[in-house]
Amino acid sequence: MNTPNATDLIRDRYGVDTFNPDSLWNETLATLLSHRSVRAYLPNPLLPQTLELMVAAAQSAATSSNLQTWSVVAVEDPARKETLAQLAGNQAHIRQCPLFLVWLADLARLHHLAMQRGLPAQGLDYLEMFVTATIDAALAAQNATIAAESLGLGTVYIGGMRNHPQSVAEALKLPPHLFAVFGLCVGYPDPAKPAAVKPRLPQAAVLHRETYNLTQQEEAIAQYNEIMQKFYESQQMNVAGDWVEHSVKRVTTAQALSGRERLKEMLQKLGFPLL
Template identity: 35%
Template sequence: MSTPTIELISKHRSIREFSEQPLDNQTITQLINAAQMASTSNYKQAYSIIGITDPALKEALSEVAGQKHVRDNGLLLVFVADYYRHDLICRSKGYETSESFETTEGYSVAAIDAALAAQNLVLAAESLGLGACYVGSLRNDPQRIIELLELPRYTLPLFGVVLGYPAAQGSQKPRLPSKAIYHENRYQHDPAFIHSALDTYDQTINAYYDTRGAGTRSENWRDLMVKAFHPVKRQELHQIAQGQGFLQQ
């Protein structure tokens, strides 16, 4: 059995080419409202969303990300882990609660809240015929993002989302087989089982890149993952997060 929601989810793909048409204020309001309806841990709503409409600021953020669709889109959003307002609230009532924000749990709550809100927003955008793409490469230089967006203590940029009316549909990357993702009752950690599940997937990915690159690219998922984790990337992020008040303990 399928539903319109399941069909919408199954058609998801990252869009990186957009028309010049900006999003109107009513649409932006709809999307932010959809984001805010996501689940949130303990009602904290520990995130903020910064809409970037200034062309010069988009250009600067695009330079950080190294991707032109961060500049050329209908709207750029930056999702931020945010305990600044919680700190203001607690201090105004005479409580010192910063230790709660500074823990790994505090960071995890804010990051998860932001991710849930973003996925709600992306699904809402796609239901309106818009395209979207997550932008993790804003973390290439998080200190620069902090400076550009004037982020105070207890806030941290996590990722961006670009939105707009698609100028090209792009392609949909095949996902891992469900048996490699879904475990029942306990984790299936047998290496032979895992590699068996990945054998066919590697063939699928190889065929995907072969078709997409007209025979100029030949890669499989396991090789891509080795490249993704080696060498270690963005090692400065931990120190920058600590500078913003996160991950102190």
Template identity: 40%
Template sequence: MSTARDVQTDTAELIARRYGAPLEGAPAEGTPVVDLQLRHRSVRRYLPGEVSDAQLELLIAAAQSGSQSSNLQVWSVVAVRDQDRKDRISTAIGGRRYVEECEVFLVWVVDFHRATQVVERTGTAVETNAYLENTLVGFVDSGISAQNALLAAESLGLGGVFVGSVRNNPLAVAEELGLPEYAFPAFGLAIGHPDPAEEADTKPRLPQRAVLHHEQYDDAAWESGAEEYEERLREYYARYGKPDYSWARTLGGRVGPAEGLHGRQQMREWLSSKGLLSG
């Protein structure tokens, strides 16, 4: 997903866009892959246009090329193209226009069902599905693979957005997708052809000094970085008609009261109902 101008933009300028300011030192020489990563933005508005089965298979091949813990491969993807099903999923998770309008909605599934079937056929008792470690592995590996898929999609001129709100109502999504025991919907990825009229650009990230620690964690590093980021992000959103945006306020809505989890405080119970976490 790039314009003719983007293709000619050098790595240093792309980094400056990403942070809202240049790095303090000269950046290392970039590569086409790194430059594509630096151009990333979430796409929530789409133009009509096919995402072919061949393209979908290419995205999944890229996803499966990501690193996997112990080669367990404990994730699956359900590709949803049917409009009625996309609409029902959108309604179940609170109404997401980009789920309804994307060409294909990919739901990443933490999938220990397949592994369980393989192991049980060897005559070995399955005892670890309810342990937190396995659940974490399933989510971590799903995230690794899905990011590969999105990067591959962007390299094809497509765009997408991750949809964590699948976890607002995961049991309804699981039922819609026919997920068996030991399979849980982790998140979605809407894919389609970006609408260039969408009012969005490269969103700034925290300065590196707030996230990059050398040798040991620096508990004071975040403060000046967070203050700078508050201003950078306010400037970004002001360009799109939201002059009063506050990152700290956004954090407060999610990290503060439990209501900010939008029902996800029930996650342990939801996971347990699918056999993936207990106690």
């Protein structure tokens, strides 16, 4: 397989020509920069041991103090996928993908092990450990995603798992001290409905040298608004306003968070005191 051209992928990622990293280019970078959100899948099952290889990649990610405070539930049963699709806002691609992974912040394992040894586990009640578990889950999931995409699979993250965390916990039979951080659809992309690489903010908006500078982003964001307008038009996406308007509307009110404004309350009911 030929490694995709560096110049083309950099242009796709930013919507304009920026820099040419040909002298540094390799297949790993090509896989990373080729990422796109796939929401249309073929019904083909995954090849044997694909899941196990993805989990091995996930377990190769960094983990704080080697505590490994994450787990993942692999869902293939159509009825359970249907339940999770409904809980995530009726997202059809959850039903369609052959494999749906739910990535968990997992403090249940350490609670259980401490109890077995007759030791206290007060530290697990603090916000720091919840943040640690969430980061661990995110790092693991991203490794698994890269592995899947290197095998020709498509993926899309599903933050809608956080809309109704208690109902998701019931569907997956999660004991206390577990939280579904997000889901991940995995499958072979449907070539009849190709997904495009979505441009990201210019590096001038996210890359700061030595100290953070908020005002330096203004020109870059104005440029990005124009790039995204062209992208929306090319993809026939009916998006009102520019990127800034679209993004700010997602946080204008608590209700815009789609139920997640009550996340702290829900987490406490799931066994996370967040002290």
